[in-house]
Amino acid sequence: MRLGAVVLAAGQSRRFGAANKLLHVVDGEPLLARVLAAFEGLDLAEVVVVTGYQANRIEPLLEGRKLRSVFNASFEEGMGSSLACGVRSLEDAGLDGLLLSLGDLPRLKRQHVASVIQAFQRKGGEAIVQPRFQGVRGHPVCFPKRCLESLKALSGDQGAREVLATEGDSVVFLDMDDDACVRDMDTP
Numbered sequence: 001m002r003l004g005a006v007v008l009a010a011g012q013s014r015r016f017g018a019a020n021k022l023l024h025v026v027d028g029e030p031l032l033a034r035v036l037a038a039f040e041g042l043d044l045a046e047v048v049v050v051t052g053y054q055a056n057r058i059e060p061l062l063e064g065r066k067l068r069s070v071f072n073a074s075f076e077e078g079m080g081s082s083l084a085c086g087v088r089s090l091e092d093a094g095l096d097g098l099l100l101s102l103g104d105l106p107r108l109k110r111q112h113v114a115s116v117i118q119a120f121q122r123k124g125g126e127a128i129v130q131p132r133f134q135g136v137r138g139h140p141v142c143f144p145k146r147c148l149e150s151l152k153a154l155s156g157d158q159g160a161r162e163v164l165a166t167e168g169d170s171v172v173f174l175d176m177d178d179d180a181c182v183r184d185m186d187t188p
Contacts, residue, residue, distance in 0.1 A: 001096040001125050002045045003117060005140070006086035007035060007067075009103035010052025010075040020054050023061075026106045033061050035101065038108045040065065042117065046093055049103070050086040052076075078157025087151045096125050098148060100160060101140035107180035108139075116142050119174045127172040128164065131181035137173070138181030144170075 009022055009032055022032040032049075039047050047067035051058045052075025062069050072085040083100065090098065097120055099113065112131065120129045120142040129142040141160065143151065150163045164171055 001121055002094055003043075003097045003099060003120075003142070004045050004090045004093050004095045005039050005047045005099040005101065006083065006090070007032075007039065007047065007049045007101045007103050008079060008082050008086070009058055010050045010055075010072045010082040010085075011079065011103075020057060022103050023054075023057060030061055031106055032058065032103050035103050035105055035108055036061070036065060036067065038105075038110050038113050039067075039099075039101075041110060042114060044099070045095060046090060048086050048089050050075075050082045050089075052082060077155065078159075080154035080156045080158040083160060084152050084154045087148055090148075091152075095148070096145050098143050098145075098151070099140040100143065100151075102184060104184045105139060105180060107178070107183050109180060112176065112180050113140055115176070116140055116174060119172065120144075123172055127170050128167055129172050129174055130164070131174045131176050133176045133179045133182045136179075136182045138176070140181075 024031050049069045050072050051069050052072045055071055070089040072082045074081045116129050125144050131138045147163055
């Protein structure tokens with residue numbers, strides 16, 4: 001299956017305070033660099049990082065990686081706007097599915113992303129696969145091709161929740177052994 005990934009790195013980190021949380025150093029490296037490492041070495045057709053707020057400070061973290069960045073000029077509108085921007089940038093990639101991830105998951109590792117991909121493949125690429133830990137839904141979420149049009153239509157700050165709700169019966173939860181898929185970084 002041909003899979004792509006969109007990593008959201010456009011937000012203003014308001015809950016984090018004055019600093020940009022994606023640049024916050026965790027165990028010796030910037031938070032976003034840690035998340036991007038979780039997508040490296042996997043058989044993904046393309047990884048897109050959506051930038052926006054302080055893009056000039058985020059872009060250096062992307063150099064030397066097998067990915068491309070897309071600037072969302074409407075990043076201030078919210079997560080839905082950034083998600084749609086990323087998905088639109090992959091319109092011509094011929095994808096069978098798309099991983100969607102937040103850029104602020106400090107404990108996310110390659111094996112977590114690989115587990116989601118494997119579960120998606122086991123379901124024949126027809127189910128939405130969402131990791132969860134102790135009942136809490138997390139990221140990355142893998143969406144089948146049929147959801148891409150709905151994801152491209154998102155706007156504002158709604159994110160993918162609406163798509164997940166609409167597709168309710170086709171969402172498969174992947175229970176994880178640790179909290180890496182749900183532990184984000186909203187406070188310093």
